[in-house]
Amino acid sequence: MVTMSTVQAEEHREREMLRGVGLRVTQPRVAVLGALRRHPHADASAILGAVRQAVPSVSHQAVYDCLHALTESGLVRSIQPAGSPARYEIRRNDNHHHLVCRGCGEVVDIPCQTGSAPCLHTDDDHGYAIDEAEVYFWGLCPACQAGHATRPTEFPTQSHRDREDQK
Amino acid sequence: MVTMSTVQAEEHREREMLRGVGLRVTQPRVAVLGALRRHPHADASAILGAVRQAVPSVSHQAVYDCLHALTESGLVRSIQPAGSPARYEIRRNDNHHHLVCRGCGEVVDIPCQTGSAPCLHTDDDHGYAIDEAEVYFWGLCPACQAGHATRPTEFPTQSHRDREDQK
DNA sequence: CATGTTTTCTTGATTCATTCCAGAAACCGG
DNA sequence: CCGGTTTCTGGAATGAATCAAGAAAACATG
Incomplete structure (x- = not known):
């Protein structure tokens, strides 16, 4: 049995989460989940920044699309404290x-x-x-x-x- | 003793409220308070519409300024349910x-x-x-x-x- | 009730978060 | 590895709210 780094293990779990709710597994989605795991309560622009470390080419629209898909599927929860842009966390x-x-x-x-x-x-x-x-x-x-x-x-x-x- | 219509009485009370917290009594402010009395939970654009019935020339900026002054003085409370623009009510x-x-x-x-x-x-x-x-x-x-x-x-x-x- | 100071309002431009759109690319069942 | 869908890219647009500069209004005072 081959050992797996924690990073790999976590990414694997994120893929599983996506499949589990019937969402296609795409690079941006995996990266968004990863960003949320490391930065709970981040807003869209912070997530965009974090995602671009892994995948420099993602568009801001992709992040919004991911966040919507994830939120609708129930994997992610969004909160909007008054005066703040929407923030997200893994549910x-x-x-x-x-x-x-x-x-x-x-x-x-x-x-x-x-x-x-x-x-x-x-x-x-x-x-x-x-x-x-x-x-x-x-x-x-x-x-x-x-x-x-x-x-x-x-x-x-x-x-x-x-x-x-x-x- | 001269009788006073309810409308006059309410406007009078609104002026009092403003004086009570040390704010200048201006037409837009009185009109904003009146609009909030009649439409609790209205958002800025609804308030603008309502205020313009009384004072057609008010700018949208005046409404924002009033709402800020009123909120800061404590006369008005603002709420921001997720996905909605800010809403206001008399505190x-x-x-x-x-x-x-x-x-x-x-x-x-x-x-x-x-x-x-x-x-x-x-x-x-x-x-x-x-x-x-x-x-x-x-x-x-x-x-x-x-x-x-x-x-x-x-x-x-x-x-x-x-x-x-x-x- | 005229005046000057201070605050507030008007007008117009600007920012920020988010959404809309049209085509290109990526995913994945067969 | 092919084709049909879904998702992503890039760019423009929208809506809510803010900023900025000068004009107007409020009000304490004389």
Whole structure:
């Protein structure tokens, strides 16, 4: 039996994932999955950059197409925190949520306390068929608390959530 | 004592709100607040349309400027459900959440079950100073369940709806 | 209620993320 | 290894939002 490098093994798994959901196995798709494995929560342009290390000729459109195909197939999950371009991560079916830094935009995963979707309930669903409760926690990361914000400070939105008048 | 029409009374209250947070009282700002009172969850272009009924000459930039000033002062809250342009509502400090229809993009308010912000907790805050937990419920509204979706379905890329805002 | 300072609004151009389009290339079942 | 599909390339287009410079409006003051 021939030994396999981890890189090879991971790429192999990514091909499997694609086949598993009935998607054709193409260089860009494998590269996009690889980029997402190494850079969770990356946005389209970061992914494009990462993919081009492996395949310098990919077009930005190919990346968008891949991301759409992957998202639709359920392999990838996209999140869009207010004020940020869409970000992507490989879907693990643990229904976790996200914590976003208002200063630098960094995103970290927050496990769902209440188990599986839709993890939150309402008394009045207005007749809707609700299938998901998506949660964004907002705050300041340690670096930004220390005054090292790396962008204009504050997101365009939600900068002034309920203040002292709350409660 | 002179009687006041409801319209006048509401406009008066809006002027008060502006003064209350130290903002200059301008026609566009009063009109934007009025539009938001009548059309909660409207996006910038719907608001522009509504404002122009009262003040036909306002620029779209003025609307953006107003929305920013109002948001920063805390009078207005903005939300950005994935795939939708930013939407706005007059801030009531009840820390409520939103339910968004995947079919037509309609947004309805969902009172917070757990009281006041940040209404949800995490065991591991990763060192962040968390101040808010923003929740989006996703589902299908009654009309869209019945097959009357008014946008492409799938991933929400609703561009310009709310044309009926004219009225 | 006239004035000057400051803020806000108008106009027009610009950026950024994303999508649309038409042909060329790549995938994969047979 | 061939043919039919799907996907990718390259380039243009769209929509939401922002930037910039000067004109207009708000309002504190005299």
